[in-house]
Amino acid sequence: MNSKIGTVDQYVERYIFFVERRYQKDEKFKKKVLEALQKIAVPPKALNVYPLDSPYLGCLAFAVTTEANSSDPAWKLSRKFAKSLRNPVKVFSDIDDNLLEMSWVERAKTLPWLNAERRRSSSELSNGGRRDGLSIPQHDLRPRDLNHGRKNQRDLRTNEIGVKGYGKSGRLTEMRQLSQPPGVSEAELGNLFRNYExxxxxxxxxxxxxxxxxxxxxxxxxxxxxxxxxxxxxxxxxxxxxxxxxxxxxxxxxxxxxxxxxxxxxxxxxxxxxxxxxxxxxxxxxxxxxxxxxxxxxxxxxxxxxxxxxxxxxxxxxxxxxxxxxxxxxxxxxxxxxxxxxxxxxxxxxxxxxxxxxxxxxxxxxxxxxxxxxxxxxxxxxxxxxxxxxxxxxxxxxxxxxxxxxxxxxxxxxxxxxxxxxxxxxxxxxxxxxxxxxxxxxxxxxxxxxxxxxxxxxxxxxxxxxxxxxxxxxxxxxxxxxxxxxxxxxxxxxxxxxxxxx
Structure with a gap:
């Protein structure tokens, strides 16, 4: 299925039209653009035009799904609203080689996105001898400044809040380190993650x-x-x-x-x-x-x-x-x-x-x-x-x-x-x-x-x-x-x- 109801098996493109700042809260302008965009949208036309809209911040842009090869009508429409709309940007296509099959996962392989990196090989799952299966740090994670942060704790009185020790979370190195006080080594944490109640x-x-x-x-x-x-x-x-x-x-x-x-x-x-x-x-x-x-x-x-x-x-x-x-x-x-x-x-x-x-x-x-x-x-x-x-x-x-x-x-x-x-x-x-x-x-x-x-x-x-x-x-x-x-x-x-x- 390539699209929503009414566009099944139909090759489509999607364009986004950004709105000039001074028109973003103009409701009359918004209505005119929606009507114009529906003329180039695929059926069901009302559902294939989407305003990126906020009642507080205004309408930042419009997205419209069209038939394939609709660059000419999209640009013609932007010229009609030249003072208020920026030029259309094609962001999706079923047939454009530059966009086709460029999934989130594929793009993540080539771009510096905030994507997850997963290790799957047995060598990468080596536990270095730890019972929790996580690798041993190269250094003993012991800070040197024993007085670090004490003034802030005293002034804000967070030290008056109850504290709980979590044994299950404490089995994970990354959790223990979050509650590791200055001057305390990994070994002294006692396999506990400590957190406020x-x-x-x-x-x-x-x-x-x-x-x-x-x-x-x-x-x-x-x-x-x-x-x-x-x-x-x-x-x-x-x-x-x-x-x-x-x-x-x-x-x-x-x-x-x-x-x-x-x-x-x-x-x-x-x-x-x-x-x-x-x-x-x-x-x-x-x-x-x-x-x-x-x-x-x-x-x-x-x-x-x-x-x-x-x-x-x-x-x-x-x-x-x-x-x-x-x-x-x-x-x-x-x-x-x-x-x-x-x-x-x-x-x-x-x-x-x-x-x-x-x-x-x-x-x-x-x-x-x-x-x-x-x-x-x-x-x-x-x-x-x-x-x-x-x-x-x-x-x-x-x-x-x-x-x-x-x-x-x-x-x-x-x-x-x-x-x-x-x-x-x-x-x-x-x-x-x-x-x-x-x-x-x-x-x-x-x-x-x-x-x-x-x-x-x-x-x-x-x-x-x-x-x-x-x-x-x-x-x-x-x-x-x-x-x-x-x-x-x-x-x-x-x-x-x-x-x-x-």
Whole structure:
């Protein structure tokens, strides 16, 4: 099936028309454009024209599905609205070699996206002698600054909150390190992950991703508060199991999963920004629509609550080279990129203006220490707001493994992580513990460092840290686990609080 009702087995294309800023809140203009777009849309025409619209931010763009080879009528329409619409960008095609079969998975192989890296070979599953099946760090992860972060703990009184020790989470190296106090070695942690009681209680974490499976054991206790579908063709076809669906499932598990999560009491709002037209496809307009729907939901439903928006998947600059190849009327790829850039930057900036919101994004999975070139992380430099946190990724030794920039101020475990297994997957799970709890090994990427930080922010907020202080508080507590390493996130629970452990 190539499309929705009325377009079965019909070759189609999809174009996106971005709206000039001064017309985005003009309802009369919007009505005229919708009527004009329906004239070039395939049947059912009303369902194949989709405005990327927000009652608060206006209409940023229109997406229209047309017959194949509709470039001429699309450009003719844009000239009719030359002052208000930008030139059309073809973003999907059943027949264009530049776009055909370019699924989310295929693009991830060639572009520096925030995609998951999975190890599958037996040699890569070597456990190095550990009972939990995870590799031994190259160094003893013992920080040197014994007084690190103590002033912040005392001032914000988080040390008055009850603490719990989690033995199952503590079986995982990446979890233990999150509650590792300065001056305490791995051996002294006692195979426990320590966290505040009621971690994340009263906080809302929005997760914009490709899809989610709430039925797996690791997510069975997650407090899903709402579920939002985004994009012209939302992923609502029941029974389709997208391989990319597991990306979002893992992300939620890192926020609030039973064993792999850090903020089990937080409420989760899931935003599916996949494309329901076909398996595994990603379209940027659905991603932008996910941002808009998240913004609207916060304003409409959770304006009185602390909200953290986690964005663990995005796209690299190479995505626009693909679009440029499919849109030869544009002279340079930067012309297309500027359309997307302006709209995304506008929405992210509006997020940072909300008094109750923090955005968290992964730095990207490009080569170690290379500059960040992925959306949305790249916008942090332009926004210059501590309401947008970009998270780097470290390996088991505590050293940076991925892209970085001056605006990256916190890192989290991002290599060889345990994650919830897909139903029915046959995998050589390395230990009985992982097998018993439906966990696999291993997955890597800053996609999963970001939700760890999002969860810790939710935990700090639930412990009483004010939202306007929580990001700087987290930055002040983060510290290198090894000499020369970056500042890895730390939840702030001191050894004195261990005595209060329940």
């Amino acid at each position: 009621f971690a994340g209680n009263g906080q809302v974490v929005y997760v914009i991703d490709t899809g989610f499976d709430p039925t797996i054991p690791e997510l069975s206790d997650v407090k899903f508060d709402d579920w939002i579908y985004a994009g012209p063709f939302p992923t609502d076809e029941k029974g389709i199991q997208m391989t990319t669906k597991w990306h979002g499932t893992i992300v939620v598990s890192k926020v609030a999963g039973k064993i792999t999560g850090v903020a089990q009491e937080a409420k989760i709002v899931a935003i599916e920004a996949g494309d329901g037209r076909s398996i595994d496809t990603f379209e940027a307009e659905g991603w932008i629509d996910g941002l808009l729907k998240t913004y609207d939901h916060i304003r409409r439903v959770n304006s009185d609550k602390n909200c953290i928006v986690n964005i663990s998947f995005g796209f690299g600059l190479g995505y626009f080279d693909i679009l440029w190849a499919a849109n030869p009327r544009f002279t340079i790829a930067d012309g297309i990129r500027s359309y997307f850039w302006d709209s995304i930057l506008y929405v992210l900036n509006e997020f940072t203006r909300l008094p109750n919101v923090v955005i968290v994004s992964g730095a990207g999975n490009g080569r170690k220490n290379t500059p960040i070139d992925t959306f949305p992380a790249i916008f942090a430099q332009r926004l210059k707001s501590n309401r947008m946190v970009v998270v780097g990724g470290v390996d088991k030794s505590g050293l940076n493994y991925y892209q970085k920039a001056d605006f990256v101020k916190v890192w989290a475990p991002a290599r060889d992580l345990a994650y919830p297994c897909e139903p029915g997957r046959v995998d050589k799970r390395p230990t009985e513990f992982l097998r018993e709890h439906g966990l696999c090994f291993s997955v890597s990427g800053t996609s999963f460092a970001a939700p760890t930080v999002a969860g810790i922010l939710a935990t700090m907020l639930s412990a009483g840290v004010p939202l306007n202080q929580v990001v700087n508080h987290m930055y002040s507590l983060a510290y290198p686990r090894v000499p020369g390493g970056p500042n890895i996130v730390y939840n702030g629970i001191s050894t004195k609080q261990w005595k209060q452990q329940r």
